[in-house]
Amino acid sequence: MPPVDAWVQQAAAGIAERAERDLEALVAVSSPSGDVHGAEDCVAVVRALVPPAAAIERIPCSSPGHADDVVVRIAGSGSGRLLLLGHLDTVVPHERHEPLRRDGERLVGSGTVDMKGGDVLALGLLRALAEQPQRFAEVALLLVVDEEWRTGPMVHVDRFAGWDGCLCFEAGELAPDGSDAVIVRRKAAGTLRVRARGVAAHAGSAPHKGRNALLALAAAAQAVAAAHAPDGHDRLTSVPTMLHSGDAFNVVPDAGELACDLRSDRTAAFEEVRALVPRELAGVELDAELTRVWPAMDARAATAPLLASAAELLGRPLVAAGRGGASDASHVAPAIPFTVDGLGPRGGRAHAPGEFVLAAALHSRAEVAVALAAAVLDAAGATV
Incomplete structure (x- = not known):
C-alpha cells in the first residue's frame, strides 16, 4: 500500500501531541449520567479545547432533567458536511x-475508554479541520450528556x-x-423491566397466605434467559441483570x-421475549414492559x-467490524448512511474500576479518524 498521506500524518501527529493532556483535563471531571453539575464542568473543559473559529451552541438534551447537550460548529469554504459524535x-x-x-x-481513569478518550480525539480532529477550511x-461536533442512561429516542x-x-x-x-x-454494524439494544404485584404475609407463621413476588420474578428471569441464543439467526442475547424484591427477611415479598438486557439484530425480537413473561404466576401479577429500545x-x-x-x-488496511454494544x-445511521463508529482509542475495563486507554492508540486512532474525515469530505467535494 502507499505511504501515509502527508496531511493525515501531520494532523494525527498534532492531535496525539496534546491528547494525553486534554484527556487528563476531561477525566478530572466526574460526570455520571444525569449529574447536571458534572456535565456543565465537562462542557467548560470542552470550551477551552475547541478552536477559536468555533461557534458553540447548547441544545436541550434528549432526556429530561439533564444539562443541555453541546454542538460545536465550524464553517468552511469548501463542500461537504461532517458530523463528529460523542458523549460526556x-x-x-x-x-x-x-x-x-x-x-x-x-x-x-474513569470514562477514559467510554468515551472521553474518543471525545479528545474528536476535539483534536475538529481543530485539525479548522486549519483546512477549504x-x-x-x-x-455533537457531545451529548445522557448516552449511558437515555431510554427515549435521540432528538x-x-x-x-x-x-x-x-x-x-x-x-x-x-x-x-x-x-x-x-x-x-451494531445490534439493537433493549431493556425489559418486569414488575410484580403479590401479597405480603408472615414468612414463618402464615407463608401460605402470601403470594411471593420474588419467586414469580425468578421464574420470569428463567423465561427470559431461556430465549438467549447468541448463535441463532437474530444473534439474540437475553440476560436478566437486576432483581429487587422484599424488605424484610421474615416477610413474603409482595412486590419487586x-x-x-436484550441485544439482537431485530428490534422485533425484544417483543417476542417480552411475550414469554406470563401475566400471572402463582397468584402474582406480572407486568412486562420494554423501557428502552x-x-x-448496519x-x-x-x-x-x-x-x-x-x-x-x-x-494500511482498515477493517469493517461489528459490535454488540449500543451507541448513538x-x-x-438511518439519517446519515455513511456512519462509522469505534474511532476512539483502544483500551479496556469500560464501566469498571481500572478503566483505561492505551497511550499509543491515541496516535494510531487519530490517523484513522483523520483519514476517514478526509475520505468523506473528498468524496463530497468530488460530487459537487
Missing part, C-alpha cells in the same frame, strides 16, 4: 471516580439528516489480524422488579467504498 457522561458515581494516571502504557462546508437526528458523514468516537479495536478496525445499525454497504479510500490514505451512532 459516564456510569461511574462520584465516590468511585478515578482521575487520570499513567500505569506503563495505560492511561487509567476541505468542507461545515463540520459539527437531534433530524438536525443533521442528509449530511455527508458521521464519525462516532466510541472505543476503537483491532481486527483479528491486527489491522485497525472500525464499527459499521426485574431488569433484563435502541435501533440496530452501514456495511454504505461505508465500504469510503473505507477503502481511507485505507489508501492511511497506507445507531440512531444517526
Whole structure:
C-alpha cells in the first residue's frame, strides 16, 4: 500500500501531541449520567479545547432533567458536511471516580475508554479541520450528556439528516489480524423491566397466605434467559441483570422488579421475549414492559467504498467490524448512511474500576479518524 498521506500524518501527529493532556483535563471531571453539575464542568473543559473559529451552541438534551447537550460548529469554504459524535457522561458515581494516571502504557481513569478518550480525539480532529477550511462546508461536533442512561429516542437526528458523514468516537479495536478496525454494524439494544404485584404475609407463621413476588420474578428471569441464543439467526442475547424484591427477611415479598438486557439484530425480537413473561404466576401479577429500545445499525454497504479510500490514505488496511454494544451512532445511521463508529482509542475495563486507554492508540486512532474525515469530505467535494 502507499505511504501515509502527508496531511493525515501531520494532523494525527498534532492531535496525539496534546491528547494525553486534554484527556487528563476531561477525566478530572466526574460526570455520571444525569449529574447536571458534572456535565456543565465537562462542557467548560470542552470550551477551552475547541478552536477559536468555533461557534458553540447548547441544545436541550434528549432526556429530561439533564444539562443541555453541546454542538460545536465550524464553517468552511469548501463542500461537504461532517458530523463528529460523542458523549460526556459516564456510569461511574462520584465516590468511585478515578482521575487520570499513567500505569506503563495505560492511561487509567474513569470514562477514559467510554468515551472521553474518543471525545479528545474528536476535539483534536475538529481543530485539525479548522486549519483546512477549504476541505468542507461545515463540520459539527455533537457531545451529548445522557448516552449511558437515555431510554427515549435521540432528538437531534433530524438536525443533521442528509449530511455527508458521521464519525462516532466510541472505543476503537483491532481486527483479528491486527489491522485497525472500525464499527459499521451494531445490534439493537433493549431493556425489559418486569414488575410484580403479590401479597405480603408472615414468612414463618402464615407463608401460605402470601403470594411471593420474588419467586414469580425468578421464574420470569428463567423465561427470559431461556430465549438467549447468541448463535441463532437474530444473534439474540437475553440476560436478566437486576432483581429487587422484599424488605424484610421474615416477610413474603409482595412486590419487586426485574431488569433484563436484550441485544439482537431485530428490534422485533425484544417483543417476542417480552411475550414469554406470563401475566400471572402463582397468584402474582406480572407486568412486562420494554423501557428502552435502541435501533440496530448496519452501514456495511454504505461505508465500504469510503473505507477503502481511507485505507489508501492511511497506507494500511482498515477493517469493517461489528459490535454488540449500543451507541448513538445507531440512531444517526438511518439519517446519515455513511456512519462509522469505534474511532476512539483502544483500551479496556469500560464501566469498571481500572478503566483505561492505551497511550499509543491515541496516535494510531487519530490517523484513522483523520483519514476517514478526509475520505468523506473528498468524496463530497468530488460530487459537487
